[in-house]
Amino acid sequence: MKSERDIVHRLLDGDLPAAEKEAIVKQIQDDPVLRKEFDDLADALGVVERQGRMRPPLAFTASVMSRLPRRTASLPARVRAFLFSSRVLRWNMATAMALVLLTVVSITMIKQMTNVNQEAARTTAAPGSVVETVRLTFSDPAAKRVAVAGDFNKWRTDTHLMTRENGTWTIELPLKPGVYTYMFIVDDGEWVTDPDAESYRDDGFGYQNAVMKVSI
Amino acid sequence: MNTLPHPDEYEIIQRCLDGDGDAYAVLVDRYQAMAYTAASRMLGDADLANDIAQESFIAAYSGLRQFGFRSKFSSWLMSIVLNKCRDHFRAVRETVSVDSIAEVRATGRRDPEQEASARETTDAVQIALNRLPPAYREIIILKHIEELDYQEISDILGIGIPALKVRAYRGRELLRQALTGTGVER
Numbered sequence: 234m235k236s237e238r239d240i241v242h243r244l245l246d247g248d249l250p251a252a253e254k255e256a257i258v259k260q261i262q263d264d265p266v267l268r269k270e271f272d273d274l275a276d277a278l279g280v281v282e283r284q285g286r287m288r289p290p291l292a293f294t295a296s297v298m299s300r301l302p303r304r305t306a307s308l309p310a311r312v313r314a315f316l317f318s319s320r321v322l323r324w325n326m327a328t329a330m331a332l333v334l335l336t337v338v339s340i341t342m343i344k345q346m347t348n349v350n351q352e353a354a355r356t357t358a359a360p361g362s363v364v365e366t367v368r369l370t371f372s373d374p375a376a377k378r379v380a381v382a383g384d385f386n387k388w389r390t391d392t393h394l395m396t397r398e399n400g401t402w403t404i405e406l407p408l409k410p411g412v413y414t415y416m417f418i419v420d421d422g423e424w425v426t427d428p429d430a431e432s433y434r435d436d437g438f439g440y441q442n443a444v445m446k447v448s449i
Numbered sequence: 450m451n452t453l454p455h456p457d458e459y460e461i462i463q464r465c466l467d468g469d470g471d472a473y474a475v476l477v478d479r480y481q482a483m484a485y486t487a488a489s490r491m492l493g494d495a496d497l498a499n500d501i502a503q504e505s506f507i508a509a510y511s512g513l514r515q516f517g518f519r520s521k522f523s524s525w526l527m528s529i530v531l532n533k534c535r536d537h538f539r540a541v542r543e544t545v546s547v548d549s550i551a552e553v554r555a556t557g558r559r560d561p562e563q564e565a566s567a568r569e570t571t572d573a574v575q576i577a578l579n580r581l582p583p584a585y586r587e588i589i590i591l592k593h594i595e596e597l598d599y600q601e602i603s604d605i606l607g608i609g610i611p612a613l614k615v616r617a618y619r620g621r622e623l624l625r626q627a628l629t630g631t632g633v634e635r
Binding site (some may be wrong): 238239242245246247248273274277278281282283285286287288290293294296297299301302303307310311313314358372409 | 466468471473490502503510511516574578586593594601618621623625628
């Protein structure tokens, strides 16, 4: 009896491969004992299955929804909703005119403030930001190459080469206001003090550096 | 009734998580009959089933962040309903005296009040289900009312399929015995 029931229940489980199901159905149909066992169980299950689902009270959904806890959206979700939620803009002519007036006034004020700021920048610029052009000259017709080195270029001899004009060597230096010492380097080897310098200062090696003062 | 998950459920649940609680009404409408039927057949009491089914939806809503789409929403909801029914049985058992339990065991009846209520509504199926231990009620509901496959039942109950088949076997046998003599027309 136990094995007969096993067969019947395997069919009622409903997950047999087609071939096995067919074989068991045939076995049940051919065996009166099995058939009665199957019919009894199938009848009992049929009563339950025919009942199906039950109808909940009409106000079920409304009742659940009214009892739901308030959920606070996460910060990214709130930002996303703020940025991408559709909105309806309601307007009237008075509001539109007020917005136009506000825009015109704002633009005018911004322009005025910009002009004032530029003027202030011109009049209050720091001395360190102003650059004056200083022209140095050195007369040596026989020289083939003359450069100038000083504390404005960290005494480098290869960055500020002078140009020759009729035997006179010249260079224009953009410098901020201040006091600078410098020397000329003739033909890559001879350090020569500017004979036309404003003043001189000992360099600590027995020579005199030329001094120039740049002011606004 | 064993269906694939609705394609819009991910979007609905995401909207709920984003704070749009109204979106949840779609899921309540969709699964209220399933939840109510399961609770009603488990408990045999319409009012109690209504409360348990509603509480299950509320618990599911509160735990949506833990859901994680690891199963169908309907499977997850069903597991909550059945857990709440088990909690109810546990609470009732703790409040019933030892004598009452002995009497129930002797008569094969689980809850005299449920039995009386079911008789009043002449629901012979419910009377028969009430006579089954809850674990067998669960498998009959899931397999033969909801018509779920064993894999989904396994997901809901957290029990392996071979053990479920044994349980279904015994449940069907007990149901047949319980229906005998109830006067129900087969």
